[in-house]
Structure formats: structure tokens, C-alpha cells
Amino acid sequence: MLVFLALGPVTWALHLTLLYASQSTMCALGVGVAPDGSSGVVTGVAAAIVVVTAGLLAVAIIKARSVLGRLAGGSVSGDYAEFAVGVMRVLSALSLVAMLYTGMALAVLRGCATGR
Numbered sequence: 001m002l003v004f005l006a007l008g009p010v011t012w013a014l015h016l017t018l019l020y021a022s023q024s025t026m027c028a029l030g031v032g033v034a035p036d037g038s039s040g041v042v043t044g045v046a047a048a049i050v051v052v053t054a055g056l057l058a059v060a061i062i063k064a065r066s067v068l069g070r071l072a073g074g075s076v077s078g079d080y081a082e083f084a085v086g087v088m089r090v091l092s093a094l095s096l097v098a099m100l101y102t103g104m105a106l107a108v109l110r111g112c113a114t115g116r
Contacts (some may be wrong), residue, residue, distance in 0.1 A: 004071045005084060006094030007060055015099050019046055027112035042111030050103035052095055053061040061092045 003010070022045050032041035049087060058069050064085045076084060084113060 001072055001076065001084065005088055005091065006066050007067070007088055008057060008095035011053055011057045011060075012095035012098055015049065015102070018049050018053070019102065022046070022049065023111065027047070034110045037110040037113035039111035043106055046106055047103070048109065050099060050106070054099045054103070057092055057096050057099070061096070063087055064088055064092075 022043055025040050028040070029043065033039045043098065065081075066084060068081060068088070
């Protein structure tokens with residue numbers, strides 16, 4: 001049940017881990033980095049990570065009852081199930097907004113700018 005309630009924050013943490021680990025590694029190795037610090041490869045990979053993780057979380061928000069049934073094994077019912085779905089949706093929506101804000105930075109910042 002705790003995994004269900006924290007699905008949004010856990011997905012957000014996974015998103016940040018994948019995003020910053022891949023960006024830092026590619027920038028350190030100089031994968032497709034131009035002299036000005038821009039990198040289409042880094043931006044593309046980061047955009048893919050944002051789209052995939054945000055998309056999976058959006059599907060989980062829409063199908064929250066189904067996700068609850070799978071994660072809890074159908075052992076939760078009644079008012080508590082409604083409460084759990086509501087809490088999960090709120091936490092996941094906040095996490096989704098954070099993911100989208102992180103993704104918006106891709107449009108204005110260079111992928112491997114110095115001094116990060």
C-alpha cells in the first residue's frame with residue numbers, strides 16, 4: 001500500500017536519477033557536445049526520459065484504481081480505497097508538475113553548459 005501511495009514521488013525520484021545521471025555522464029564524456037555547451041544528444045535523451053516517466057505517471061493517475069488493485073492484491077476496499085486513490089492522485093499530480101517543470105528547462109538551457 002505504501003508503494004501505491006508514494007508512486008508519484010518514487011517515479012519523480014527515478015526521473016531525476018535517470019535524468020541527471022545520463023546528462024552528467026554524457027557531458028563528462030563529451031557525447032555530442034558543441035563548444036558552446038549545447039548537445040542535441042543530451043537534450044534528446046533528457047526529453048525522452050521526461051516524456052516516458054511523465055507519461056507512465058499520467059497513465060497511473062488515470063488508472064489509479066487498477067494500479068491499486070495490482071499493487072495491493074485486491075485487499076483494499078471501501079472508503080479506505082477511495083482515500084488511498086485520492087492521496088495517490090494528489091501526490092502523483094504534484095510529482096507530474098515537477099517533472100514537467102524540469103522538462104521545460106530543456107527548452108531554454110544548454111545541455112552541457114559550464115558552471116552547472
